[in-house]
Amino acid sequence: MALVANADKRAVSEAKSAWRAHQKAVKSGEVKTNYSIGLAGSFTVESLEPFIGSTILASGFKPTIKIAAYNQLFQVCLNHTNHFSGKLDCIIIIWRIEELLANEFKDFISGKPEALQKAKDTLAEFSAAISSLRESFKGFLIVSTPPYPQDTTTFVNWNNSSTGAAFFFKTLSLKWAELLAAKEQVYILDLDLLQRISGMDSIFDARKWYLYKQPYKDLFLLQLGLAISRLFNARYMVPKKCLVMDCDNTLWGGIVGEDGLEGIQLGQGFPGSVFQDIQQMALNWREQGISLALLSKNNEGDVKQVFLNHDGMILKWQHISAWQINWQPKHENIKEIAKDLNIGVDSLVFLDDNPYEIAQMQEYCPKVTSIQVPEDPAFYPAMLAGITCFDKLETTTEDLKRASMMQAEQDREQVRNSMSSQTFLESLDLRVTFFTPQQQHIERVAQLINKTNQFNLTTVRRNSEEVQAIFADTSYRIYCIQIDDRFGEYGLTGVAIIKLDIAKKVSHLDTFLLSCRVLGRGVEGAFISAIAKDMDSLGITSMKGSFIATKKNSPAKSFLPDHGFTLQKSTNWLATIADIPPTPEYITIKALLG
Amino acid sequence: MSDLLVQLFAEILELPEEDFSDDTAPENTPKWDSLASMSLVSGMEDRFDVEFSTMEIMKMRNLGITRKILTQKGVSFEAE
Structure with a gap:
């Protein structure tokens, strides 16, 4: 545990010093910024600056970050040029119920149910303000969801039918989701989800909240920065187009050439169920327009037999857009796959359980993104779910068709x-x-x-x-x-x-x-x-x-x-x-x- | 006067180390505003591996007092 805590601490201080060094270089004229972000929050968001800045810096941008005055979100939406001077490429708006709907929230949990309607009205006005910002501002617009409220003083009544704070939160979250869903080109930073992932007990710093109106610990601010940079990458980086998968111990447990069709692990029960989950994830990506390919040292007939005859298979042969199943080196075969699909090798993500194959690929074909299957199958699905290189903000109907077109x-x-x-x-x-x-x-x-x-x-x-x-x-x-x-x-x-x-x-x-x-x-x-x-x-x-x-x-x-x-x-x-x-x-x- | 604490303050407030003395305080240092104070607290907690109580943070009205509070926590500032 201590080791993890130290690594976290190091990540936090590295982020801060990277940002400080960047700001120094900008000031001295050594570095010219090429991307300008306006940040507005319902709480003090200044502490977030180094964490957004450093992660976006790591993605290759040279950002500058401008911060609007505390809790002036309506004003920012209605006249952003007043709050952010000069050229602006992106606006990020982060808000919480505790500030934006402070009075309505307090009234509601102290027994005034009519405050809920008032809160909904305020939210509708805020939504209209966001729409007006969307019209007047042409760049990348990111707006948060409201996170679960920090204050737990009424814990016993938290989820109590229609009078608890949880009811207030859920009603307004849903309302907000509906309002945002109707907008185009407004991208969502799910602050609530981030709080859940990190766990509410571990993210708040009550001292900073009371002294500076800044609720979060640095480590959570770093997570927030990473989530924002993921949105940036999804918008600006070219997404990968194809997942190239090994077969044995990658799509199923065991080795089909040795264990036979009956002997491989695929189906209910561990670890067979893990591989079904993996196949399902691959299929979901395919439905989002990512092509699937096989790259396996095997007899083609053995592999095909699994695809055609094993009833545990979620993936079917027709889902596979290209394959190289033979005994040639994988770093040579993968070029054939790229050629077959008419895409560059830099569009490929390679998944294999064998560290040797991964190392070879990284050595001979470094443009391919190589991903190693973890040793313990239980952690495999979570690892794969964390891959960001297929991220993309809009799925167009063209993408949906791409896989079958390929x-x-x-x-x-x-x-x-x-x-x-x-x-x-x-x-x-x-x-x-x-x-x-x-x-x-x-x-x-x-x-x-x-x-x-x-x-x-x-x-x-x-x-x-x-x-x-x-x-x-x-x-x-x-x-x-x-x-x-x-x-x-x-x-x-x-x-x-x-x-x-x-x-x-x-x-x-x-x-x-x-x-x-x-x-x-x-x-x-x-x-x-x-x-x-x-x-x-x-x-x-x-x-x-x-x-x-x-x-x-x-x-x-x-x-x-x-x-x-x-x-x-x-x-x-x-x-x-x-x-x-x-x-x-x-x-x-x-x-x-x- | 230079030690690890002054170095940290100089870095965060972006001022030369020789500008600092025990009397350096928000009143005589325009850059030491409440946002800087928040960065200073985080910076000290990171660098010296300590945690302040809210009252301690409130008491840090100048560099001298801040040094004293850290010393009480067993931190030493000798520059390496």
Whole structure:
């Protein structure tokens, strides 16, 4: 226990000194900040600053944190520029019943049931204030849930029917959840859940509460900082796309090649039930758009037999999007899996029980995130549940489809291998739908802008709010394509943003990208040709473009010269609209322009 | 005058160590506001591995008194 306590203490003081060093470097001009956070709380939140700051620093940002005056949440929501000066990228609002609804809470627990309605009214007003902030502030907005109240003076009546403090808390929490659920782009920091995880007995510091109106111990503030940084990572880091799993002692207990189908541990009773829980978690991820793959040193037939014939299996063979089951080194096989799924190895998470395999992977394929199964199976599910690299704030319908689309990609690959490329393309029966996006597409458009690396001419990143602004700006046109072929549909997989100068009859291709799922089919030709047609109808006669090379976008390198553009200077290209070639013959294009 | 306590105060209040004496107090040190006082308490508890009672925190009206309270708890400040 002492060891753990010491580690906690060290983590706390390391966080503080990291933040102090950062602030010093900022002050001296050594470090330039690139991300600005406004923090507002119903209690004294200054103590939280080093813990938010240091964890976000560790995620690669160079943050600066501005703090609003104590318990002025309404004022902050209604006029945030008054409370946070200068450029602001994120606002975090943390509140508790004890302060925001102090009087209502006191009245209620001292026997005035009408205070509950009053509290609900205040909460509705607060919710309206948050909505108004959401409108006036374009950045990342994080709002807490109310945590279970700290004061336990009426403990005996705590949960007593409809008059106890617990009833007050539960009613208002539910109300708050309903109010937040109706808002878009307001992200939730579940302060109540964090209190439960750490345990209320261990998080409060009564001295600091009475002296400074700051209720929490440093260690809990560190947990709070980590939870906020998890939201940051989910928003700004590129999420992993595929879970690559070993089989023996990873998906089931025992070794199928030795113990046989009957001998492996999978089903009710320990440890078989653990592996069922693990499979269920993998399946849940698949439903969120994460692909599943198998990477096992085994006979393929043995493994397949388990998937097909063992009635304890939660995962079925059709859930597996790619597999390498043979005796080759895993760090070589995993590259084949990446190739099969048409994604980078840095999108893969590798799960294995064998420390040797983990070490090999880390040595030879460090871009893969490698995770070791814990020795005691009982701790395995909790370990896996703690993985943050699949975190993502919005699950779009595209993500839901991705897993099964990736499997269709494999079927296409098989056909491709058996034919010449021209006949292959002709056999695909490609249909491209060209359209200007509606509001419901904007989230997906922003998602593509932020994660497309390969076929991306300029790799300009924009967050949802910025895309929204362009969407509303009439001097821009956003175009999208959606693609179908005989194997299935790929969904919204291409985005172009064009800046128009109608007076000069010229347009500028600001963004042009295609998801890697649809590369190698010539759909980019169909896309640019449809854009050219629309430009022509607007009276535009030429189009400027640029190609900004990155480590990953070589697939887009020859796009401009292949489609009628000629090089002007450094990265700048120019095409006469009439010179842009027409849609390839094997593609059917349908334009739906709003 | 420099010891581990002065070093800690200097670090947290972002002032040079030579500015500190036993008479250093919130009244003559604008940076020593109530928020800084909270950081000082956490900082001392972390660094010297002690815990203060609320009354002790209330009594820490200057650096001299603070040092005395820590000494009573068996803390020594000799810089290594």
